[in-house]
Amino acid sequence: MKIKFARRTKSIVLTLSITATLFTLFYTYMLIALYHEANQHIEQSSRAVNEKVSERIDDMFDKAQNVTLRLNYEMQTITLNKEEIWGKLNNLSVISEGISGIGINFFPYALSESIRLFSPYIYRANDSYKQANVDDYYDYSIKQSFESSGDIFDHNIAQWLPPVYDEISKCDAIKYEVPIVVGGHQLGVGYSNYCIKKIINEINKNDLGNDSYFILMDAKRNILYNSMDTKSIVNIKKLLNSIELTASKTWSKQVRFNGKDSWVHSRKLANTGWYVVTFINKDTHKKLVDDVHEKSAWGEISQYLPLSSLLVLTSILWIVFVISKYDDLKPVHLWCSSFVISAIFTTGTLYIWNQFYSTYTEDTFIQDRVHNKASIRRVKLDYNIETMSHHKSPPIFVPTSLFIQSMEFVTAYNIKISGYVWQQYPIKTTLSPDDINHGVVFPEAETISIKKSYEHKDDKFLIVGWHFEGVFREKFNYDHYPFDQQLVWIRVWHTDFERNVVLTPMLDSYENINPSALPGLEKEFVINGWSIEKTFYGFRTNQYNTNFGMPAHLSKDMRPELYFNISLRRNFIDPFISYLFPVLVVLLMLFGVLVTTSANTDKPERLGFSASSVLSSSSALFFVSLISHVQLRNHVGTSRMIYLEYFFLVSYVMILMVVLNAILFSLPIKVKVIDYRDNLIPKTLYWPVLCGFFFFTTLIIYSN
Incomplete structure (x- = not known):
């Protein structure tokens, strides 16, 4: 029997191949067009963030300059005695909001022959201003005492000086100075200090999102502030050294940083020559991308699954068309086609695995993620409005933070967690630490042990810390096992259940709050079988179908609840070796059993083929797979079907098909498809059918 394709069949296959090719090209073109359109929106949005911060910092420096220049003007209007000088400084300090200090360093004997040094300085301490004399701390007329900014006698022009540590106000500060000239003679140097921490606080008011960073550099490219983790800083220094930041006032470039596509924007500050550099992860501005997608019916830019399926389908159609050109198909043609089609399906499956495993998926469980203090302020403002509109009692916000020391999966849905939790209560306010109870509640804890560990009190706050250890019951989705990502969350309530208390994270408790830096986690933290992607705080507004027996104004409905979240990615090597590898071995051995099927009188003697031997071999392979x-079901412990189970299901189906093929082949009934060239068609279809099932199953599972 010869296999031939009718002319009409060839025409249909050719038409389908051309149609699939054109549709694939058109789909690819639409995705590329959408990508470029969204990329432009992201670039414009991320540049606007950089410009906003840069303009704000420039405005802050402008105010410092104006106050210092006014100081020089005020010196022209008074008699130079200590009382009047202190009075002018006091007046200027009142209007110089944000400036950490303002003062004058007079030259030796500039005021009188009896006064060698006079350096009045007014600085901000907490919420008030204090006076100090710089010469009480060091002799500023000696060059060595002022070596960080040079000898004061050289400072005869208005200028910004490099950052120095201000010993009086106890902060790193940048100084703007002007010469104090009276009657044509320079008597000293007037200056204002701007605390760099205030600049950093201004930067942190902007919510950049995940994997996006701020960097503040001085004119010599020394990094004054960064929101990155240590590993990222090493990488960023190499990148920044290759950038000609001084070439223009602004600079933008698209880069691949830390495995993510990002926009880098740099803007040179007009006053100081510093640089504000922002690294904006494209995924941070996904909302803009979604807005672009809504204009089109072609789906998301990251829609690689339909494209991969189109490529696979198009390739197979062209292979079938090439095969149809042969009038007499030989075994080598069928085996080559089988190999190529199987390789295409396998490549498609591996591509989807790689895309899914290398892509971080944002869990939608947490509604409001906390990236910086701006995120907390937004939640506070929204809830204040909510409480007023529903006539609830005013909310009490209690800063609370956690530090996780260990975590272990006890079962599929139970996790043992230990660590520390602490809270901050104000002292000198209408709400004293004694007005509400101290403590936390973990609603998801099945068993919990909380012991008070420490207590610290200063002029403004009371800090209370506890050590906790317990087993938490949480819901996880294992549908994508073994390429799944899980979000472990710890919900925290306040012990005063009847009070309108909202817990907020204490971001100042951490060196770096970027999720990739894993804030709140032990540095040597290890959890068997998982790698840690991110840690972050978030808020979720839960709705309850009960009022807990309390009046409506005390209801917990619509109250933002604090969550500490740990994002995990499973290490797939262990499940692959333990569960997937045995299935693949079973399928390979099953193919070996299928290959022994033969009606040739010589081959059965060499291969030992018989329907009974196929049945016994298949039974053994079935029990191995079963x-x-x-073991997989017992290990995962979920009631739902998971992705890896489909490999077992297809092995059962293939075992049945091989047994059925052997029985039909042994019967005197002639089935052309089975009898053709000594059972060649079932043998050549084995791997394409198997790999095709794996591909389409993977496509369906991971597209959800």
Whole structure:
């Protein structure tokens, strides 16, 4: 029997191949067009963030300059005695909001022959101003005492000086100075200090999102502030050294940083020559991308699954068309086609695995993620409005933070967690630490042990810390096992259940709050079988179908609840070796059993083919697969079907098909498809059918 394709069949296959090719090209073109359109929106939005921060910092420096220049003007209007000088400084300090200090360093004997040094300085301490004399701390007329900014006698022009540590106000500060000239003679140097921490606080008011960073550099490219983790800083220094930042006032470039596509924007500050550099992860501005997608019916830019399926389908259609050109198909043609089609399906499956495993998926469980203090302020403002509109009692916000020391999966849905939790209560306010109870509640804890560990009190706050250890019951989705990502969350309530208390994270408790820096986690933290992606705080507004027996104004409905979240990615090597590898071995051995099927009088003697031998071999392979399947179900412990189970299901189906093929082949009934060239068609279809099932199953599972 010869296999031939009718002319009409060839025409249909050719038409389908051309149609699939054109549709694939058109789909690819639409995705590329959408990508470029969204990329422009992201670039414009991320540049606007950089410009906003840069303009704000420039405005802050402008105010410092104006106050210092006014100081020089005020010196022209008074008699130079200590009382009047202190009075002018006091007046200027009142209007110089944000400036950490303002003062004058007079030259030796500039005021009188009896006064060698006079350096009045007014600085901000907490919420008030204090006076100090710089010469009480060091002799500023000696060059060595002022070596960080040079000898004061050289400072005869208005200028910004490099950052120095201000010993009086106890902060790193940048100084703007002007010469104090009276009657044509320079008597000293007037200056204002701007605390760099205030600049950093201004930067942190902007919510950049995940994997996006701020960097503040001085004119010599020394990094004054960064929101990155240590590993990222090493990488960023190499990148910044290759950038000609001084070439223009602004600079933008698209880069691949830390495995993510990002926009880098740099803007040179007009006053100081410093640089504000922002690294904006494209995914941070996904809302803009979604706005672009809504204009089109072609789906998301990251829609790689439909494209991969189109490529696979188009390739297979062209292979079928090439095969149809042969009038007499030989075994080598069928085996080559089988190999190529199987390779295409396998490549498609591996591509989807790689895309899914290398892509961080944002869990939608947490509604409001906390990236910086701006995120907390937004939640506070929204809830204040909510409480007023529903006539609830005013909310009490209690800063609370956690530090996790260990975590272990006890079962599929139970996790043992230990660590520390602490809270901050104000002292000198209408709400004293004694007005509400101290403590936290973990609603998801099945068993919990909380012991008070420490207590610290200063002029403004009381800090209370506890050590906790317990087993938490949480819901996880294992549908994508073994390429799944899980979000472990710890919900925290306040012990005063009847009070309108909202817990907020204490971001100042951490060196770096970027999620990739894993704030709140032990540095040597290890959890078997998982890698840690991110840690972050978030808020979720839960709705309850009960009022807990309390009046409506005390209801917990619509109250933002604090969550500490740990994002995990499973290490797939262990499940692959333990469960997937045995299934693949079973399928390979099953193919070996299928290959022994032959009606040739010589081959059965060499291969030992008989329907009974195929049945016994298949039974043994079935039990091997079944035992591994049962172990997988016991290990995962979920009631839902998971992705890896489909490999076991297809192995069962293939075992049945091989047994059925052997029985039909042994019967005197002639089935052309089975009898053709000594059972060649079932043998050549084995791997394409198997790999095709794996591909389409993977496509469907991971597209959800």
